[in-house]
Amino acid sequence: MKTKFIVCGILSAVLALTGCNNSTGGIATGNKELDKALSAVKEYNPLDYVTLGEYKGVEVNTYVSEDEIQEKINEELENNATYEEITDRAVEGGDTVNIDFVGKHNGEEFQGGSYAGFDLEIGSNSFIPGFEDGIVGVKPGETKDLNLTFPEEYKNAPELAGEPVVFNVTVNYIRGKKNEAEFNDEFVTNVTNGEYNTTTEYYDDIKNDLYKSKVSAMADTAFMKVLETSKVSETPQFLVDLMKLRIDASYKSMAKQGNYDNFEQFVTDYYNMDMNTYNAEVEKTAKSYVEQQLITEAIANTEGITISDEEYQDFLNMYMNGNNIESEEEMAKYTVENYASKLDDLIHEAAILEKVLGVIGDNIVEVSDVPETSADGVDTGNSDSGAAEKDNDSDDNKDDGAEDDNTYGAGSDKK
Secondary structure (H helix, E strand, O other): OOOOOOOOOOOOOOOOOOOHHHOOOOOOOOOHHHHHHHHOOOOOOHHHOEEOOOOOOOEEEOOOOHHHHHHHHHHHHHHOOEEEEEOOOOOOOOOEEEEEEEEEEOOEEEEEEEEEEEEEEOOOOOEOOOHHHHHOOOOOOOEEEEEEEOOOOOOOOHHHOOOEEEEEEEEEEEEEEEEOOOOOHHHHHHHOOOOOOOHHHHHHHHHHHHHHHHHHOHHHHHHHHHHHHOEEOOOOHHHHHHHHHHHHHHHHHHHHHOOOOOHHHHHHHHHOOOHHHHHHHHHHHHHHHHHHHHHHHHHHHHHOOOOOHHHHHHHHHHHHHHOOOOOHHHHHHHHHHHHOOOHHHHHHHHHHHHHHHHHHHHOOEEEOOOOOEOOOOOEOOOOOOOHHHOOOOHHHHOOOHHHHOOOOOEOHHHO
């Protein structure tokens, strides 16, 4: 269950900006709230609200530290750790067991209800009620049929809500003591399938990959620096109101995709907050994005950036292909329904943002300096590693473990 409110990334095509080039207005969208907000939009000059920081010649540090390399090595060691397999006793509460299971409804296997080699902690409540308790007392090598009923509220697969099912479960083993992997030449050969045979080769490869990752993220990192060094004196309320509609609509679209009829319940289940807190978070997030919008528009205006008809069409085609939509009219309707936005605004926003990032990226000054540290050895933050992830909370856009793979036996009742 998530406990944080998702803050969408700065490069999101859906929640990027609102009203670039003051292009909102025009024909009615059919969404009364959106039409009202659009009618309140006034002509404005973003430079009246923004004092730009330096956006050309931004320094981005691509230095790769030994700690970063070691962190990646530690991840590989953890991923390749093994466990002793206990097979001489029955499953107890708190055990982690490796199981195979097949779920059947009305005698037929249902999609997502089967898995081989699944590691399940007994007592984690990640499976539907009765599943984990039903395994307690079973010995490795034994198979047991669990006659269960899905919860009445089951959002992942409404067709199974309240339905009786049978899970045929085989316990393979109980996970015992952890055997740590050792970083040596043999480990490297095995983990790379012979591509590298020494720890030195593998170390250098990781360092090179980390460097390439930082280089590929330089424009995003530089953009974050520009946002941090630019000053916004005011966020016009008409832009904030438009952004609030867009953010709210995107979450309601997510709730709909998750088969939630009750949006308040969706907010509670996914973000562990009431509607007052949700509305406050939407307001806060909207203001943050409007600040990003104004800074981006200010750079675009300063640079004389415009979008050609051909560039517009390219973005339109990309959006239509990405959503399996064949006509511009259908895409426009989809945009209003799911994101409370006009299609032409979204396209211009994404295209403008891409060009602004291009200007910033083309003028980056790459440096590779050892980050300064304080007297106690703590990194003072002069390294740009990870700067592009600010306010992204990308890990919170995912559920953990079995909840990601649509396995109906596992965790889905929480979603």
